[in-house]
Amino acid sequence: MTGTVVRKLTHLQALESEAIHVMREVAAELERPVLLFSGGKDSIVLLRLAEKAFRPARFPFPLMHVDTGHNFPEVIEYRDRRVAELSERLVVASVQESIDSGRVVEESGPRASRNRLQTTTLLDAIEEHGFDAAFGGARRDEERARAKERIMSFRDDFGTWDPRRQRPELWNLYNGRIRRGEHVRVFPLSNWTELDVWQYIAEERLEVPNIYFAHEREVFRRDGMLYATSDHVELMDGEEPFTASVRYRTVGDMSCTGAVESGAADLETVVDEIAATRITERGETRADDRVSEAAMEDRKVAGYF
Amino acid sequence: MDLLRLATAGSVDDGKSTLIGRLLYDAKAILADQLEHVEEVSRRRGSDVPDLALLTDGLRAEREQGITIDVAYRYFATPSRKFILADTPGHVQYTRNMVTGASTADLAIVLVDARHGVVEQTRRHAFLAALLGIRHVVLAVNKMDLVDWKPETFDAIVADFGAVTARLGMTDVTAIPMSALLGDNVVERSVNLPWYDGPALLEHLEGVEVCQDAELDGARFPVQYVIRDPATDYRGYAGQVAGGVLRVGDEVSVLPGGRTTTVAGIDVFEGELVAAPAGLSVTVRLADDIDVARGDLLVAGAPVVATRELEAEICWMAEAPLRTGGRYALKHTTSTVRAVVDGVFDRLDVATLAAVPGPAAALALNDIARVRLRVSRELAVDPYAVNRATGAFILVDEASNETVGAGMVLAPAA
Numbered sequence: 001m002t003g004t005v006v007r008k009l010t011h012l013q014a015l016e017s018e019a020i021h022v023m024r025e026v027a028a029e030l031e032r033p034v035l036l037f038s039g040g041k042d043s044i045v046l047l048r049l050a051e052k053a054f055r056p057a058r059f060p061f062p063l064m065h066v067d068t069g070h071n072f073p074e075v076i077e078y079r080d081r082r083v084a085e086l087s088e089r090l091v092v093a094s095v096q097e098s099i100d101s102g103r104v105v106e107e108s109g110p111r112a113s114r115n116r117l118q119t120t121t122l123l124d125a126i127e128e129h130g131f132d133a134a135f136g137g138a139r140r141d142e143e144r145a146r147a148k149e150r151i152m153s154f155r156d157d158f159g160t161w162d163p164r165r166q167r168p169e170l171w172n173l174y175n176g177r178i179r180r181g182e183h184v185r186v187f188p189l190s191n192w193t194e195l196d197v198w199q200y201i202a203e204e205r206l207e208v209p210n211i212y213f214a215h216e217r218e219v220f221r222r223d224g225m226l227y228a229t230s231d232h233v234e235l236m237d238g239e240e241p242f243t244a245s246v247r248y249r250t251v252g253d254m255s256c257t258g259a260v261e262s263g264a265a266d267l268e269t270v271v272d273e274i275a276a277t278r279i280t281e282r283g284e285t286r287a288d289d290r291v292s293e294a295a296m297e298d299r300k301v302a303g304y305f
Numbered sequence: 306m307d308l309l310r311l312a313t314a315g316s317v318d319d320g321k322s323t324l325i326g327r328l329l330y331d332a333k334a335i336l337a338d339q340l341e342h343v344e345e346v347s348r349r350r351g352s353d354v355p356d357l358a359l360l361t362d363g364l365r366a367e368r369e370q371g372i373t374i375d376v377a378y379r380y381f382a383t384p385s386r387k388f389i390l391a392d393t394p395g396h397v398q399y400t401r402n403m404v405t406g407a408s409t410a411d412l413a414i415v416l417v418d419a420r421h422g423v424v425e426q427t428r429r430h431a432f433l434a435a436l437l438g439i440r441h442v443v444l445a446v447n448k449m450d451l452v453d454w455k456p457e458t459f460d461a462i463v464a465d466f467g468a469v470t471a472r473l474g475m476t477d478v479t480a481i482p483m484s485a486l487l488g489d490n491v492v493e494r495s496v497n498l499p500w501y502d503g504p505a506l507l508e509h510l511e512g513v514e515v516c517q518d519a520e521l522d523g524a525r526f527p528v529q530y531v532i533r534d535p536a537t538d539y540r541g542y543a544g545q546v547a548g549g550v551l552r553v554g555d556e557v558s559v560l561p562g563g564r565t566t567t568v569a570g571i572d573v574f575e576g577e578l579v580a581a582p583a584g585l586s587v588t589v590r591l592a593d594d595i596d597v598a599r600g601d602l603l604v605a606g607a608p609v610v611a612t613r614e615l616e617a618e619i620c621w622m623a624e625a626p627l628r629t630g631g632r633y634a635l636k637h638t639t640s641t642v643r644a645v646v647d648g649v650f651d652r653l654d655v656a657t658l659a660a661v662p663g664p665a666a667a668l669a670l671n672d673i674a675r676v677r678l679r680v681s682r683e684l685a686v687d688p689y690a691v692n693r694a695t696g697a698f699i700l701v702d703e704a705s706n707e708t709v710g711a712g713m714v715l716a717p718a719a
Contacts, residue, residue, distance in 0.1 A: 009584050011308040011387040020586035021545045024530040028599055028639070052574040053543070053586070056534040140378045147377050148364055163364050166375065167708045168401055168622050170408040172545070173636050173699045177706040191389055193380045283338035294365045 012200055016049065019188035021172055022151055023053040026133050026186050029176045033061040033133035033186075034091070034126075036305065039071075039079040040251035041208055042137025042189055045197055047086065048204055049188060062089040064134075066122050068114040069096040070232040070253040078209040093125035110234040113256040119304045123159040126183055133176065135186045136305050141193045142282055145297035151190045157181035159303035185305075194249075194281050195274050202267040214247045214265045225258030225285065249274075249281045258285040306382075309515060312391040312410035312439070314403050314430045319416040320447045324485035325379065325392055326357025328507065331492035334381035335360065374399065376406040386511050395426060400433070400655055400671040401622040404711055407437040408697070411515045414443045414506075415466075419452045419482070423465040428658050431466070435473035436618060436673065436713065438693050441513055442470065444480040445506065449498065450487055456500045479513075481506055521583075523606015524549035525687070525695045526557075527638035528599055532588055541572055541588035542597055547638060547694035548687070551589070552580040555605040559597055560685035563611070567592040568603075583694070600640035602685040602695070609685045609695065614647075615678045616715040618689075620671070623702065623709035627668040627676075633709065635680060637698040643681040644700065651675045675715065689713035 009017065026033050035050060037043045050059050065079060083090045095117050098104045103124060104117040126134060140147045150166050152174040167175050176184050189197070201208060219226040220239045227233060229241045232254050246259035247270070264270045277284075296304075313321060329335045339360060346368075347356045359368060360379075367374050373394040381388050391406035393399070407413060413434040417427050434442055444466050452458045463480045470478050481490055482498055483506060489495035490505045504512065525548035532541045555568045570590040571578040581587045591597065602609065621627050627646060635644035652661045652674040668674055689696030700710035 008307060009582065011306050014308045014584060017545055017584055017586040021529070024543055024586075025639075028530045054532060055574055056537055056539050057532050141380045144360070144377075145364065147379070148375050164366055164374070168405045168699075168711070170405055170699055170708070170711045171693070171697045172409075173638075173697065175636070175699065175701055175706070175708045177634075177701060177703075179706070191378065191380070193382075195382075196387075278337045280336050280338055283336070294368075297365055 012196065012203060015192055015196060016052065016200070018172070018191065019049045020053040022174070022186060022188040023050060023135065025174050026135070026152070026176065026184075027054070027060045029174075030133040030178075030184065032129070032131050033135065034064045034129065034131045035059070035061055035135040036137070037063040037065055037079065037083075037090070038137075038251065039065070039075040039082070039209055040137065041197055041201060041212065042139065044082070044206055044208055045189060045192075045200055046135060046137050047082065048200075048206055051086070059086075059088050061135075062091050064091040064093060064125060064129075064131075066093045066118050066125070067095065068118060068253050069094065070114055070255050072209070072211055072228075072248075072251065072254060074211050075209045075251055078207075082207075091125070091129065093121050095121045097121075098124065110236045112234075114253055115256050116299065116304075119159075119299065119302050122305070123303050126159065131183060132178060133184045133186055135188060137189055138187050138305060139189050139192050139194070139197075142280070143296045145294065145300055149187065149190070149300070151187055152176055153185045153187065154178070155183050155185060155303065159183070161185075161300050161303070163297065163301065195271070198267070198271045198274050202271055209251065211248045211251065212270065214245050214262045216243055217246050217259065218243050219246060219259060226261065227258055228254055230254045248285065250285045252286065256286065260284055306385060306387055308387050308389065309412060309510060309513070310389045310391070310410050311412040311414060311510065312393060312403075312406045312434075313414045313416065314393050314395050314406070314433070319395065319418050320485045321392075321395065321416055322357045322360075324414075324416065324445065324447060324483075324491065325390065326360060327485050327488055327491045328390075329360070329379060329381055330357075331488065332381040332383060332507065334379070374402070376402050383507065383511055388510065395430070397426075397429065397655055398671065400429075400673075401620060401711075403430070403433050404437060404620045404622075407433055407439060408711065410437070410439055412441040412443065412510070412513065413439045414445050416445045416447055417462055417466070419446050419448045419458055419462065422462045423469065425657065427466065428469050429655060431469050431473060431475070432658055435470075435475055436620075438689055438713070440475075440477055440516055442475055442478045443506065443509065444478060446480060446482045447485050449482045449489065450484040454482075454497045459501075479503070479509055481509065521549040521607060521687075521692050523604065524551040524555065524557075525609070525692060526551055526589060526603040527640070527695075528597055528601045528603065529639045530599060531597075541590050542603070543586070543588045544639065545586045546581050546583050548583050548692040549606060550580050550582045551587075551603075551605060553578075557591075557603040557605045558608075559595065560602045560604055560609065560611050561683035562601075564595050566595055568605075600638075602638065602640075604685065609687055611683045611685045613680050613683050615680065615684070615686065617676055617678060617698070617712040618673060618715060619668075619676050619700070619710045619712040620673050621668040621710050622670065623707060624670055625702070625709070627672075627710065629664075629666055632703070633700040634703050635678070635698050635700055635712075637684050637686065638695060640682075640684060642684065644678045647677045647679055649674050649676050676712075678712075686714045688716055
């Protein structure tokens with residue numbers, strides 16, 4: 001790229017520069033930021049953006065994973081490898097520890113999920129470490145409540161979001177002023193779509209966990225979605241495991257993240273598949289959004305990602 | 306592929322939701338499960354027709370009340386361009402939300418119901434687009450089917466609107482007759498409007514040449530963050546080019562203060578650039594070892610004005626009124642200073658667009674007025690009309706931490 005002349009920004013350059021700007025604002029204006037890293041595609045992009053924003057120096061914040069204990073092992077393995085490559089610091093906040101210490105109560109039954117429990121673990125960790133800003137990989141195209149959220153989004157001292165009292169967000173002038181005990185959630189990928197994320201991953205040649213590519217897996221069908229069989233999921237009557245070629249569009253808990261049937265085995269075919277899809281990623285793969293019409297808004301109000 | 310940011314303002318009555326729904330649907334940006342959801346909720350509420358407003362009205366309160374309150378962002382793309390659409394409410398009580406949505410837009414779509422022509426709301430939307438420095442306007446004359454597709458009706462509305470935009474100094478206005486409900490001239494050209502030989506809306510959006518402030522002669526670079534790496538003895542000034550094109554070898558002044566130095570290098574993660582246009586985030590190395598910090602502005606070419614007194618137009622965004630003598634934190638580029646409001650003049654009646662001349666003691670929510678401010682530290686500004694990024698600021702209440710005002714710098718006070 002030496003001696004390159006950039007004349008007009010492509011859409012990915014514009015989105016990238018906006019996200020870098022957001023990250024640097026937070027690093028400059030807040031005292032103890034943290035970057036939430038799950039090993040999923042969106043937070044993988046966040047890590048590359050942090051490299052672009054702060055190298056050759058180290059990141060001015062640690063990374064944090066809220067570990068439900070029900071993650072795909074491939075993703076945990078990827079997480080640790082990526083953190084080691086970057087020589088950055090990872091904090092792991094454990095939902096299992098929140099359960100063991102009595103902060104939350106594990107759900108039971110075949111539809112049990114640790115999805116909701118993460119909120120407590122996340123808020124406890126933010127408080128324990130004194131974080132005043134948390135970068136997340138959420139995008140506005142994912143879900144209708146997220147479409148309304150600010151890039152820099154205020155959380156009160158209970159960690160809650162008030163969608164009706166959001167600060168106006170004008171130009172690229174972010175207001176990150178908070179009092180002790182409050183924090184901001186920051187979403188540098190707000191204006192990215194799922195396709196932008198994949199195009200960026202392809203352009204940057206970023207490694208992603210292999211469960212994003214087509215592979216053979218033992219699955220079962222529930223509510224029209226395919227779930228992996230695992231120790232974390234109890235089968236119900238009539239649910240018969242079978243083997244299929246699948247890939248994941250999102251990476252969450254094994255208990256609430258569905259797979260899609262796919263033959264897309266590399267980045268190029270994944271990009272093609274996403275460009276042609278007729279179903280949203282959360283609609284196709286996330287049971288947690290199907291609870292009610294405003295499931296995401298309700299969880300976000302409580303302090304969810 | 307490039308990026309176009311646009312804003313729409315309007316209410317359900319103008320057919321705004323139908324227009325956006327049509328645009329997104331025909332551009333295949335509404336996916337099957339989203340449409341199913343909208344159809345299901347619409348049915349539950351006793352409507353046979355899917356209420357496309359449910360796509361953008363994402364909050365519980367909006368869906369319950371059937372109104373758009375907050376800005377919603379929607380995304381769609383064609384093979385040549387990606388679009389970010391800020392969908393904002395149209396009513397006067399949501400002026401601040403419109404201002405927010407318009408602040409990042411390059412193009413505004415102003416919707417008119419062909420049966421009613423240019424009304425108070427149309428003038429207000431055009432005014433806000435002009436105030437926020439949006440250079441490209443599309444006048445969408447909707448519901449042409451309800452006026453029998455008559456060219457005379459369209460021509461009369463275009464003439465009325467032309468008088469408004471001429472007064473506002475807007476030069477790039479494209480008028481398109483359409484029926485969002487029937488899909489005429491939204492994505493597909495209309496067969497019902499043989500007398501119209503211009504493009505359909507999406508065609509226009511794909512082709513419009515966006516003129517940005519990048520054409521500024523010179524460059525503006527607010528220092529955002531200092532990157533130091535002791536291991537490699539690296540020191541660079543990170544930021545996003547805020548106007549013009551910054552080049553290696555440029556002589557730059559550092560404001561405030563006015564010391565000069567030379568751009569020794571422009572770094573990005575991949576390597577070095579010889580030039581960086583407006584909008585690009587980079588890290589700049591300077592030839593001389595001088596004191597440069599966050600909040601400083603590097604300036605090449607056309608000089609800026611460094612001042613402690615500003616005249617600006619502001620849109621007030623808080624329930625608590627702005628009062629003469631009030632003190633606020635003011636954030637301009639990467640610089641935050643204290644500001645005191647010395648005077649308020651020429652409040653604008655946003656409903657009628659008539660100026661209310663003379664000093665006012667206070668401004669209420671959604672008021673727009675010309676004010677004079679004094680700031681605690683010299684700011685390097687351009688008039689907003691010349692360069693948005695170095696002419697814009699926000700006011701923050703230091704007690705509540707709320708963002709309470711949006712400001713656009715006018716010519717500096719003498």
